[in-house]
Amino acid sequence: MKAFDIAFKDLTRSFRSAFAVVFMFGVPLLVTGMFYFMFGNIASNGEFTLPKTKVVIANLDEGGPKFQVNPKNIPGGKKADTMGDLIVNILQSEDMADLIEVTLVPDAETARSSVDNQINQVAIIIPSDFSHQFADVDGKAVIEFYQDPTLTLGPAIMRSILNRFMDGMAGVKIAVNVFLDEADSSEAMLTGQVVQQYLKVSLSENENVEEELLDVRAPSSGEIDKETETQNLLLNIIGPIMGGMMVFYAYFTGTSTAQSILREEEERTLPRLFTTPTSQTTILAGKFLSVFMTVGVQVFVLLVSAHFLFKIQWGDYLSVILMSAGIIFSASSFGIFVNSFLKNTKQGGVLFGGVLTVTGMIGMIKIFAMNSPIAAKMGDTISLLVPQGWAIRGLMQAMNSEPINEILITMLASLLWSAVFFAVGVWRFNKRYT
Amino acid sequence: MINVPAIAVLGLHKSFGGNQAVQGVNFEVKQGEIFSLLGPNGAGKTTTISMLSCLLRPDEGDAHVMGHSIRSDPTGVKSVLGVVPQDLALYEDLTARENLSFWGKMYGLRGSKLKLRVDEVLEVIGLRDRANERVNKYSGGMKRRVNIGVALLHKPKVIYMDEPTVGIDPQSRRNILDSVVALKNEGMTVLYTTHYMEEAQELSDHVAIMDHGKLIACGTHEELVKLVGQQTRIDLTLNGDSENVMGAWKNIDGVSRVSSEDGLVSVLVKDSNQILPHLFEAAAQLSIRITSVDIREPNLEALFLHLTGRALRD
Ligand SMILES: Nc1ncnc2c1ncn2[C@@H]1O[C@H](COP(=O)(O)OP(=O)(O)OP(=O)(O)O)[C@@H](O)[C@H]1O
Numbered sequence: 001m002k003a004f005d006i007a008f009k010d011l012t013r014s015f016r017s018a019f020a021v022v023f024m025f026g027v028p029l030l031v032t033g034m035f036y037f038m039f040g041n042i043a044s045n046g047e048f049t050l051p052k053t054k055v056v057i058a059n060l061d062e063g064g065p066k067f068q069v070n071p072k073n074i075p076g077g078k079k080a081d082t083m084g085d086l087i088v089n090i091l092q093s094e095d096m097a098d099l100i101e102v103t104l105v106p107d108a109e110t111a112r113s114s115v116d117n118q119i120n121q122v123a124i125i126i127p128s129d130f131s132h133q134f135a136d137v138d139g140k141a142v143i144e145f146y147q148d149p150t151l152t153l154g155p156a157i158m159r160s161i162l163n164r165f166m167d168g169m170a171g172v173k174i175a176v177n178v179f180l181d182e183a184d185s186s187e188a189m190l191t192g193q194v195v196q197q198y199l200k201v202s203l204s205e206n207e208n209v210e211e212e213l214l215d216v217r218a219p220s221s222g223e224i225d226k227e228t229e230t231q232n233l234l235l236n237i238i239g240p241i242m243g244g245m246m247v248f249y250a251y252f253t254g255t256s257t258a259q260s261i262l263r264e265e266e267e268r269t270l271p272r273l274f275t276t277p278t279s280q281t282t283i284l285a286g287k288f289l290s291v292f293m294t295v296g297v298q299v300f301v302l303l304v305s306a307h308f309l310f311k312i313q314w315g316d317y318l319s320v321i322l323m324s325a326g327i328i329f330s331a332s333s334f335g336i337f338v339n340s341f342l343k344n345t346k347q348g349g350v351l352f353g354g355v356l357t358v359t360g361m362i363g364m365i366k367i368f369a370m371n372s373p374i375a376a377k378m379g380d381t382i383s384l385l386v387p388q389g390w391a392i393r394g395l396m397q398a399m400n401s402e403p404i405n406e407i408l409i410t411m412l413a414s415l416l417w418s419a420v421f422f423a424v425g426v427w428r429f430n431k432r433y434t
Numbered sequence: 435m436i437n438v439p440a441i442a443v444l445g446l447h448k449s450f451g452g453n454q455a456v457q458g459v460n461f462e463v464k465q466g467e468i469f470s471l472l473g474p475n476g477a478g479k480t481t482t483i484s485m486l487s488c489l490l491r492p493d494e495g496d497a498h499v500m501g502h503s504i505r506s507d508p509t510g511v512k513s514v515l516g517v518v519p520q521d522l523a524l525y526e527d528l529t530a531r532e533n534l535s536f537w538g539k540m541y542g543l544r545g546s547k548l549k550l551r552v553d554e555v556l557e558v559i560g561l562r563d564r565a566n567e568r569v570n571k572y573s574g575g576m577k578r579r580v581n582i583g584v585a586l587l588h589k590p591k592v593i594y595m596d597e598p599t600v601g602i603d604p605q606s607r608r609n610i611l612d613s614v615v616a617l618k619n620e621g622m623t624v625l626y627t628t629h630y631m632e633e634a635q636e637l638s639d640h641v642a643i644m645d646h647g648k649l650i651a652c653g654t655h656e657e658l659v660k661l662v663g664q665q666t667r668i669d670l671t672l673n674g675d676s677e678n679v680m681g682a683w684k685n686i687d688g689v690s691r692v693s694s695e696d697g698l699v700s701v702l703v704k705d706s707n708q709i710l711p712h713l714f715e716a717a718a719q720l721s722i723r724i725t726s727v728d729i730r731e732p733n734l735e736a737l738f739l740h741l742t743g744r745a746l747r748d
């Protein structure tokens with residue numbers, strides 16, 4: 001009971017401190033909000049109003065023997081005789097009209113030069129044997145993706161659309177081959193991304209190619225919900241950023257709340273607590289409890305407000321509960337752990353500036369590297385060296401609706417980190433005060 | 435319980451590294467009295483209080499508070515004890531009421547009983563009308579009063595107050611001294627530390643004088659003053675070299691001690707009326723002018739000077 005009194009007292013103090021509230025809720029929501037408005041000006045009319053990307057398409061596809069698609073299932077309902085036509089139709093469909101402006105040209109050279117002359121931003125060249133290769137078991141269906149290297153946002157959106165397209169064609173061997181005007185390192189990563197995407201798609205075998213393809217591109221309603229589409233594109237970026245912010249600042253809160261043990265030592269209230277008929281175990285339990293409760297409130301508030309502010313879908317309830325538990329326990333116990341090594345709060349600067357920032361950044365590599373698969377793959381491994389990495393992993397898994405047992409494993413890993421941190425932290429604090 | 439001493443201190447020792455902060459302190463505080471530990475900075479008062487409130491483990495010795503040993507029954511000690519620490523120990527971002535309420539819970543009070551006690555204590559410390567303001571908005575004196583209030587919540591049998599009047603305005607100081615007497619009148623035992631001689635003199639039934647970790651005298655005010663042999667202290671400032679004149683004064687019959695500190699020469703005498711002319715005479719012979727004279731009737735300060743050769747105030 002007294003432990004709860006101590007925890008509630010701490011909670012009151014935390015939420016009364018403007019500084020703490022700003023860092024717990026303000027900063028993570030604000031940073032995410034910035035990205036949100038950067039990627040889509042939702043505020044004005046509730047719609048996604050990016051400047052349109054100008055795309056030029058040279059569809060040279062001559063068709064293949066096995067390709068048949070029911071026109072009713074194609075967005076826009078147009079007839080598509082070849083795979084190339086299908087892509088053109090999709091890109092020309094009304095649903096895409098808000099995002100891209102498509103021009104058709106008869107040959108590859110015209111397409112490329114219109115990008116070179118900055119008339120268009122992206123050229124998509126569908127080769128003559130595209131359908132053929134697509135149908136061939138050993139064939140390689142390759143789209144040429146040619147972009148103005150000085151631009152990032154427009155082409156990035158195009159890439160995103162094509163990637164989604166390929167995702168939808170799971171099991172279909174298709175790749176976008178990126179040709180670059182200039183080879184610089186960031187563009188090289190871009191190539192890597194496409195290659196990886198290709199590998200991913202071609203590795204996941206699927207028998208029923210057409211059904212899969214059409215299922216995704218043309219939902220049962222027969223029409224793609226434009227708002228959902230743009231929202232999804234936006235949220236592919238915003239969701240992970242918000243998640244990363246949440247984990248980063250949950251650790252921040254865990255550490256600064258646990259630091260209140262040292263602060264109370266310096267404010268002399270901790271020694272005073274020791275003069276009351278309250279056992280050391282109860283006092284420390286109260287202090288630890290307050291860390292878990294504060295981080296818990298923070299994560300809960302951030303999850304809910306990000307859901308309503310940015311429409312982020314965190315996943316189903318069970319996944320969200322599991323991943324939140326992972327974040328809350330690891331962030332809190334991490335805070336207790338690191339603070340148990342400090343002599344006083346003056347050393348706290350090192351903690352926030354160094355340990356917390358560095359481990360937090362490492363944990364978030366995956367999110368920063370979202371657009372470059374090579375870095376992402378590396379980051380995936382490196383980020384798991386820090387507890388934040390596991391917390392973020394659980395979060396992404398929940399968002400991507402991965403199987404619950406996968407999330408459970410990640411959460412157990414987080415709990416293992418937590419258990420070790422907590423045990424060491426408790427042991428050290430106990431020793432300190434006896 | 436009736437006959438045990440409120441506090442019995444038996445040979446407490448505590449060192450910090452090579453620094454022997456408390457070196458074998460013994461004293462006894464009767465139930466219902468105000469007992470002062472008087473001593474200059476660094477004398478070891480706070481260290482003694484910390485051991486008596488089970489915050490510091492003594493190197494040697496033991497103490498009993500209402501019969502509970504600080505070594506073997508710290509929980510028993512804490513339950514009869516209220517501690518007012520020397521440094522403010524409050525949550526400054528909480529209001530006075532919230533502070534009292536929280537600390538009340540730590541002393542095991544709950545519900546309506548807690549609420550009632552918080553109101554009573556707010557009345558005692560005179561902060562009822564400003565109870566809902568945050569402590570960091572208070573003046574130093576008001577904070578001190580809340581600091582004291584916290585220790586009163588559970589109506590402890592014994593209360594320690596470690597220099598509760600340091601650095602505050604005269605009005606708050608008066609308020610605090612009055613409340614200490616009020617506590618005594620309610621039957622509480624008060625262990626009070628201070629380096630203000632006047633406070634010890636005014637409040638205490640018994641005074642122990644502490645210096646360099648040792649008790650150098652202990653008793654009632656009258657008993658202690660008698661130790662100086664009813665001597666009067668004469669403080670003088672001189673214009674010129676004091677060395678020779680101090681030597682001359684030491685030889686005057688009826689002067690028991692001459693010492694100097696910071697340009698102030700202190701002379702302990704049996705009868706100031708009789709000795710004062712001789713002091714002037716001796717000074718005149720050495721062509722030294724006496725620029726000020728301050729006569730102090732016997733008090734604890736004189737005793738401290740008598741025992742240590744140093745002034746209590748520094
Ligand atoms: N935690 C500590 N670590 C090291 N030395 C200490 C510690 N606490 C006290 N001391 C030393 O012990 C001696 C006694 O200190 P103490 O605080 O008990 O004196 P005090 O009588 O309360 O003085 P004041 O009137 O200034 O409060 C001093 O020399 C002090 O430096």
Ligand SMILES: [Mg+2]
Pocket residue numbers: 479480481520596597
């Ligand atoms: Mg002290």
